[in-house]
Amino acid sequence: MRREIGVAVIGMGWMGQVHSRGYRRLFHHYPECPLRPRLVVAADAVGERARQSAELLGFEGWTADWREAVEHPEVEAVSIATPNYLHREIAVAAARAGKHIWLEKPCGRVPEETYEIARAVEEAGVRSTVGLMYRHVPVVEHARELIASGALGEITHYRGYFLADYAADPHGALTWRYKLDGAGLGVLGDIMPHTVDMAQNLLGPIESVLAQKETFIKERPEVPEGMGTGHFVVEGGEMGAVENEDYVGCLVRFASGARGTLENSRVCVGPHVRNAFEVNGTEGALAWDFQRLNELELYRFDGTGERGYKTVYAAPKMGDFERFQPGAGISMGYDDLKVTEAYRFLTSIYEGRQKEPGMAEIVSAMRVVEAMDRSCRSGGWEAVGQGVPSERGAGA
Ligand SMILES: NC(=O)c1ccc[n+]([C@@H]2O[C@H](COP(=O)([O-])OP(=O)(O)OC[C@H]3O[C@@H](n4cnc5c(N)ncnc54)[C@H](O)[C@@H]3O)[C@@H](O)[C@H]2O)c1
Structure with missing residues (x-):
C-alpha cells in the first residue's frame, strides 16, 4: 500500500x-x-x-x-x-x-x-x-561492474579529478563558500568528497595520501549575506580575504594496491565541470567525464589486435537509465541523478534499510579529506583513519 x-x-x-x-x-x-x-x-x-x-x-x-x-x-x-x-x-x-x-x-x-x-x-x-x-550515472555503474568483474584485469592506476572554473573569475562574489565560518574547507570540502567517493566507489578504500593545496585568488568582492544563490559575479565594492583553498592535488595509495592521483580546482580556466576519472588495469582501461555524462571510454584487449578506446553509450540495463530514456544515444541529464537519489532516499525509509550513499560513505570520504588536510600541513604521507572517531577524537 x-x-x-x-x-x-x-x-x-x-x-x-x-x-x-x-x-x-x-x-x-x-x-x-x-x-x-x-x-x-x-x-x-x-x-x-x-x-x-x-x-x-x-x-x-x-x-x-x-x-x-x-x-x-x-x-x-x-x-x-x-x-x-x-x-x-x-x-x-x-x-x-x-x-x-x-x-x-x-x-x-x-x-x-x-x-x-x-x-x-x-x-x-x-x-x-x-x-x-555521481554514483548514480548509468555508465559509472557500468564501469563499477566492469572493474568488479575483473574485465579490466588487475587495476593498477587511477586518476580522479574535478577541475572547475566556477570561481575562476576574480570578481566572483565572496559568498559563504570562501570563508572558514561559512564553508570551512575550500575545494577539500566542496568537491573533494565527490572525487574521493567516486574513487572509493570504483576501487575500494584509500589507505594513505600525500597532498598539497593553494589559494590562487586571495581576495574577492564582499557581498551581504543572503544576496544571490550559487555562484555570481559582482563589479566593484570592498574586497575581502578568501580563507580556504582553491586547489588540492594529491597522490593516493589504495588498499587494493592500485596507485593514483586526485586533483581538484575551482579556479581552473578551460574545463568547466571536468569531474572525471581514468582507470587502467592489466587487461583494459576506461575513462569518464561528467561533461559527457552518457559516454564511457572503454579499451579492452579483444583478440583483434586493434588498439584504442571505443565509446560506450548509456543504454538500458545500465543503472537506472531506462527509467529516463528508452535507448542508447538519448541523453540523461544532471537533475535526473537527483530523481534517482530521491527514490533511493524514500525507498530506504520505506524498507527501513540504509542504502548507499549515506552517512557511512561521506564519513569514509571525509576521513580521506582529513588525511589530505593533515598532509598539506605536514608535507608528508598521512594514513587514512577508519569509521567515526569517538567524540573526544581518536586521531587518525
Ligand atoms: N551534490 C552536489 O553536487 C552539490 C552541488 C551544489 C551544492 N551542493 C551543496 O548544497 C548546499 C547548498 O549549496 P547551493 O549551491 O544550493 O547554495 P546556495 O547559496 O545557492 O543556497 C543556499 C540557500 O540556503 C539559504 N539559507 C542560508 N541560511 C539559511 C538558514 N538559516 N535557514 C534556511 N535557509 C538558509 C540561502 O538563503 C540560500 O537560498 C551546500 O552545502 C553545497 O555544498 C551540492
Missing part, C-alpha cells in the same frame, strides 16, 4: 530547488515508489525566496525559520541544502526529532562536524542519504 510522506526542504538555493524537483518528478520515473512525497514546507532564511519557491514548486507552506520545518508534526523527512555552516546544527536537530535526512555534501564545514552528524543519525536510528549523486 502506498502512503504519503511529509517532506520539508531547507535552503531554497540551487540545490534546494534540485531536491524539490527530484521529489516532484519521482512518480514520472519510479511509479511504483511506495512513498508519495507531500511537499509540506519550504524553508529559507530569505523569506521571499522561501515563499516564491513554495509557490513555484508546489509546497503547501513556507517559513524563514528552519526549526519550524524540522519540528513540523507532518514532516517525516527533511532535505538539507543550506550553506555548510548549518549542516551540523540542522541535521543533528532533525535526527534528534526522529526525521530522516537527505543531506547535501560535505555534511558540515570540517570532518569533525560530519562525524557529529553521523553519531546523531546512528543514535536516532533514522535513514540518511547524502548528495554524492
Whole structure:
C-alpha cells in the first residue's frame, strides 16, 4: 500500500530547488515508489525566496525559520541544502526529532562536524542519504561492474579529478563558500568528497595520501549575506580575504594496491565541470567525464589486435537509465541523478534499510579529506583513519 510522506526542504538555493524537483518528478520515473512525497514546507532564511519557491514548486507552506520545518508534526523527512555552516546544527536537530535526512555534501564545514552528524543519525536510528549523486550515472555503474568483474584485469592506476572554473573569475562574489565560518574547507570540502567517493566507489578504500593545496585568488568582492544563490559575479565594492583553498592535488595509495592521483580546482580556466576519472588495469582501461555524462571510454584487449578506446553509450540495463530514456544515444541529464537519489532516499525509509550513499560513505570520504588536510600541513604521507572517531577524537 502506498502512503504519503511529509517532506520539508531547507535552503531554497540551487540545490534546494534540485531536491524539490527530484521529489516532484519521482512518480514520472519510479511509479511504483511506495512513498508519495507531500511537499509540506519550504524553508529559507530569505523569506521571499522561501515563499516564491513554495509557490513555484508546489509546497503547501513556507517559513524563514528552519526549526519550524524540522519540528513540523507532518514532516517525516527533511532535505538539507543550506550553506555548510548549518549542516551540523540542522541535521543533528532533525535526527534528534526522529526525521530522516537527505543531506547535501560535505555534511558540515570540517570532518569533525560530519562525524557529529553521523553519531546523531546512528543514535536516532533514522535513514540518511547524502548528495554524492555521481554514483548514480548509468555508465559509472557500468564501469563499477566492469572493474568488479575483473574485465579490466588487475587495476593498477587511477586518476580522479574535478577541475572547475566556477570561481575562476576574480570578481566572483565572496559568498559563504570562501570563508572558514561559512564553508570551512575550500575545494577539500566542496568537491573533494565527490572525487574521493567516486574513487572509493570504483576501487575500494584509500589507505594513505600525500597532498598539497593553494589559494590562487586571495581576495574577492564582499557581498551581504543572503544576496544571490550559487555562484555570481559582482563589479566593484570592498574586497575581502578568501580563507580556504582553491586547489588540492594529491597522490593516493589504495588498499587494493592500485596507485593514483586526485586533483581538484575551482579556479581552473578551460574545463568547466571536468569531474572525471581514468582507470587502467592489466587487461583494459576506461575513462569518464561528467561533461559527457552518457559516454564511457572503454579499451579492452579483444583478440583483434586493434588498439584504442571505443565509446560506450548509456543504454538500458545500465543503472537506472531506462527509467529516463528508452535507448542508447538519448541523453540523461544532471537533475535526473537527483530523481534517482530521491527514490533511493524514500525507498530506504520505506524498507527501513540504509542504502548507499549515506552517512557511512561521506564519513569514509571525509576521513580521506582529513588525511589530505593533515598532509598539506605536514608535507608528508598521512594514513587514512577508519569509521567515526569517538567524540573526544581518536586521531587518525
Ligand atoms: N551534490 C552536489 O553536487 C552539490 C552541488 C551544489 C551544492 N551542493 C551543496 O548544497 C548546499 C547548498 O549549496 P547551493 O549551491 O544550493 O547554495 P546556495 O547559496 O545557492 O543556497 C543556499 C540557500 O540556503 C539559504 N539559507 C542560508 N541560511 C539559511 C538558514 N538559516 N535557514 C534556511 N535557509 C538558509 C540561502 O538563503 C540560500 O537560498 C551546500 O552545502 C553545497 O555544498 C551540492
